[in-house]
Amino acid sequence: MAIITYREAISGALHEALQADPKVFLMGEDIGDYGGSYAVTKGFLKEFGPERIRDMPIAESVIVGTGIGAAMAGMRPVVELMTINFSLLALDQIVNIAAKIHYMSGGQITVPLVIRTVSGGGNQLAASHSQSLEGWFASMPGLRVAVPATPYDARGLLRTALKDKNTTIFVEHSLLYPLKGEVPDEWYTVPFGKAEVKRKGKDVTIVSYLRMTQVALRAAERLAQEHGIEAEVVDLRTLRPLDLEAAVESVKKTNKCVVVEETWRTGGFGAEVVGQIQEAAFDFLDGPVMRVAGKDVPMPYARKLEQSAIPNEDDIIRAVMAPA
Amino acid sequence: MATEIVMPQMGFDMKEGKVARWLKKEGDPVRKGEPIAEIETDKAVVEMEAFGAGVLRKVLVSEGRTVPVGEVIGFIGAPDEALPDTASAPAAPAQAPAAPAEAKEKATAPATAASAPATPAQAPAAPAEAKGKATAPAVAASAPAAPGREIVASPIARKLADEMSVELRQVTGTGPGGRITKEDVLAYVETRKSAPAPAPAAATAQPAAAPVGEQVIELSKMRLAIARRMAESKRTIPHFYVQVAIDMTEAMTLRKGLNEALGGGVKVSVNDMIVKAVAATLGKFPLFNASYVDDKVHVHPHINIGIAIALDQGLIAPGVLDTNHKSLVEIARASRDLAERARQGVLKAEEYTSTTFNVTNLGMYDVDNFTAIITPPQSAALSVGAVKSQPVVRDGQVVVREMMVVTLCIDHRVTDGAQGGLFLKELRAALENPVSLML
Numbered sequence: 001m002a003i004i005t006y007r008e009a010i011s012g013a014l015h016e017a018l019q020a021d022p023k024v025f026l027m028g029e030d031i032g033d034y035g036g037s038y039a040v041t042k043g044f045l046k047e048f049g050p051e052r053i054r055d056m057p058i059a060e061s062v063i064v065g066t067g068i069g070a071a072m073a074g075m076r077p078v079v080e081l082m083t084i085n086f087s088l089l090a091l092d093q094i095v096n097i098a099a100k101i102h103y104m105s106g107g108q109i110t111v112p113l114v115i116r117t118v119s120g121g122g123n124q125l126a127a128s129h130s131q132s133l134e135g136w137f138a139s140m141p142g143l144r145v146a147v148p149a150t151p152y153d154a155r156g157l158l159r160t161a162l163k164d165k166n167t168t169i170f171v172e173h174s175l176l177y178p179l180k181g182e183v184p185d186e187w188y189t190v191p192f193g194k195a196e197v198k199r200k201g202k203d204v205t206i207v208s209y210l211r212m213t214q215v216a217l218r219a220a221e222r223l224a225q226e227h228g229i230e231a232e233v234v235d236l237r238t239l240r241p242l243d244l245e246a247a248v249e250s251v252k253k254t255n256k257c258v259v260v261e262e263t264w265r266t267g268g269f270g271a272e273v274v275g276q277i278q279e280a281a282f283d284f285l286d287g288p289v290m291r292v293a294g295k296d297v298p299m300p301y302a303r304k305l306e307q308s309a310i311p312n313e314d315d316i317i318r319a320v321m322a323p324a
Numbered sequence: 325m326a327t328e329i330v331m332p333q334m335g336f337d338m339k340e341g342k343v344a345r346w347l348k349k350e351g352d353p354v355r356k357g358e359p360i361a362e363i364e365t366d367k368a369v370v371e372m373e374a375f376g377a378g379v380l381r382k383v384l385v386s387e388g389r390t391v392p393v394g395e396v397i398g399f400i401g402a403p404d405e406a407l408p409d410t411a412s413a414p415a416a417p418a419q420a421p422a423a424p425a426e427a428k429e430k431a432t433a434p435a436t437a438a439s440a441p442a443t444p445a446q447a448p449a450a451p452a453e454a455k456g457k458a459t460a461p462a463v464a465a466s467a468p469a470a471p472g473r474e475i476v477a478s479p480i481a482r483k484l485a486d487e488m489s490v491e492l493r494q495v496t497g498t499g500p501g502g503r504i505t506k507e508d509v510l511a512y513v514e515t516r517k518s519a520p521a522p523a524p525a526a527a528t529a530q531p532a533a534a535p536v537g538e539q540v541i542e543l544s545k546m547r548l549a550i551a552r553r554m555a556e557s558k559r560t561i562p563h564f565y566v567q568v569a570i571d572m573t574e575a576m577t578l579r580k581g582l583n584e585a586l587g588g589g590v591k592v593s594v595n596d597m598i599v600k601a602v603a604a605t606l607g608k609f610p611l612f613n614a615s616y617v618d619d620k621v622h623v624h625p626h627i628n629i630g631i632a633i634a635l636d637q638g639l640i641a642p643g644v645l646d647t648n649h650k651s652l653v654e655i656a657r658a659s660r661d662l663a664e665r666a667r668q669g670v671l672k673a674e675e676y677t678s679t680t681f682n683v684t685n686l687g688m689y690d691v692d693n694f695t696a697i698i699t700p701p702q703s704a705a706l707s708v709g710a711v712k713s714q715p716v717v718r719d720g721q722v723v724v725r726e727m728m729v730v731t732l733c734i735d736h737r738v739t740d741g742a743q744g745g746l747f748l749k750e751l752r753a754a755l756e757n758p759v760s761l762m763l
Contacts, residue, residue, distance in 0.1 A: 255480045255506055286478045286506045287499065 156190025
């Protein structure tokens with residue numbers, strides 16, 4: 001067992017894949033010379049060479065399109081979109097080709113592509129660079145969407161993505177990179193479509209993913225310390241496939257549920273989670289399933305405004321305590 | 325702002341209601357929760373409580389008029405405040421939800437009705453009395469009398485209430501908008517547990533803790549209703565009892581012959597003959613077919629004799645309507661049908677809310693005699709014992725005759741012993757000359 005950072009967990013999984021399989025190669029902006037804008041691929045160019053660590057121009061559609069072509073031809077590319085905001089420039093490639101070519105070709109073509117990207121805000125990168133769009137991809141049949149909250153899950157899910165025959169949107173968060181956590185030395189994977197109870201409790205169920213799971217865990221600590229409320233935190237780990245079994249079982253026990261996500265409240269993927277939970281656990285609810293989500297505004301640049309636009313521990317605590 | 329008084333939804337399928345009686349006049353002060361009107365539905369007459377406090381400023385719908393559920397029938401407000409335009413559109417009637425707990429709550433006939441839209445789960449009051457025609461243990465499997473507005477309770481609260489036999493109407497909701505939450509139901513169950521238990525039959529005073537092995541039985545809704553009505557009856561009606569032994573020998577012979585002649589389909593029972601005799605006697609003694617209300621005796625125009633029927637969950641006394649106009653065979657048919665339907669739980673409301681005199685027969689249990697409790701708002705009742713072979717003296721000789729003891733229970737506010745004696749003399753004469761029952 002080792003204690004490593006989220007960044008190291010991902011970096012390590014990429015490294016071992018590059019070593020083990022010559023069909024694996026990386027493409028992205030600043031991943032080679034620069035070592036990655038978040039330092040994930042530091043040292044990779046030197047170790048694996050420019051054929052396998054390819055710096056790309058600022059042309060997301062090309063990055064993804066090339067990745068799709070290589071994957072269709074039998075390679076195992078891992079492409080990087082520096083932030084999920086830039087995926088907008090590659091949407092047609094992702095949504096209409098990567099997600100659908102297997103289906104539309106009657107199963108003849110597969111696109112085993114991993115698209116790594118960074119979602120969320122909190123770095124004062126302003127409105128067009130701070131969005132959380134993973135929920136959009138989670139609505140699309142044909143895609144996988146992974147949203148790890150811990151180093152353990154990041155490595156385990158990436159290993160699964162690298163073996164999956166479909167295109168996976170592998171969503172990371174810049175504020176999670178320095179997060180430390182336990183990761184076993186021996187080989188393990190985390191399956192897609194299996195949520196995990198990260199904290200056991202009996203009074204309320206908090207369902208979340210990606211960075212919000214960490215915020216929820218901190219809020220749960222405070223709820224216990226300050227209010228004697230034991231919250232059960234369910235981490236979704238993948239949005240597609242979506243597993244709500246643990247969440248529903250939890251709600252049947254606690255009778256109260258709060259769904260937390262970073263993206264805008266209106267039409268956020270959390271609404272899907274709420275919908276499914278109330279369908280499955282209606283008779284067990286003591287009140288409506290509540291949501292804590294990003295404010296419906298373009299992300300502000302000013303630090304205090306940005307912080308108030310993104311859900312924090314206080315927001316979660318308030319949602320749990322407030323009669324609703 | 326003046327509070328609207330709105331025709332409440334007091335039954336799942338209630339579409340309109342009649343303002344039977346205003347209990348307040350314009351200008352009278354009204355306290356919150358005070359009954360202000362009697363609303364008549366096709367099931368019962370129910371008191372409606374004021375939701376606001378103030379003065380009854382305006383009566384929009386007069387006594388005797390029927391209006392749709394949700395229509396504004398009056399206003400309560402401060403003596404001088406302006407009233408909204410009375411031609412305003414009626415408030416949308418509250419949906420009576422088909423919530424599982426509601427459907428399972430077989431409410432007693434007297435239901436509480438809240439008058440105006442509000443958070444409904446207020447502190448529970450004892451259900452308002454159904455005036456006029458309701459009888460005591462009135463529970464039917466048909467649509468329950470729901471309160472004026474739906475009870476707001478969370479799904480888990482409803483589930484728990486159902487599992488723990490809690491009437492949501494009794495629970496105070498502390499959730500948003502007065503919603504009854506799981507906590508509220510659990511808190512109610514706690515207080516219900518700690519409410520003082522009735523004194524045990526063995527008179528030694530027990531300490532506060534329940535002794536080992538003691539079983540606490542939750543009363544069914546029907547039993548609760550019976551408990552309330554009977555306690556109230558004994559508390560308010562000055563009962564006295566007059567008893568006589570009736571020679572049923574001739575009646576038993578006639579009955580045998582009748583049933584042979586009828587040959588199978590309908591069977592006339594001893595009780596049927598008693599009911600027939602009572603009906604005829606009531607015709608001659610109308611004070612026993614009456615109700616004492618507010619220092620007045622209301623003599624009822626119809627004689628509807630209630631026949632007490634024992635059920636698993638309690639007791640019900642549905643009535644044979646216009647008993648005095650039915651023949652013995654018709655009474656036999658009716659009583660069989662009532663018993664059948666009572667056991668299936670499919671009696672019609674008017675069958676148990678319009679009885680004027682009850683006959684309870686414990687003869688099948690070999691009981692010699694007993695004294696019943698009058699079912700309000702009746703003023704008399706008959707308890708019947710078993711027909712037993714007894715030695716009696718006739719013309720100086722000891723002979724064996726089929727004797728049956730009956731006890732007439734009487735409300736002393738309505739009539740007295742002498743009348744009771746005369747009633748029983750008449751009844752006895754009818755049963756001892758049973759051919760008269762064939763008329």
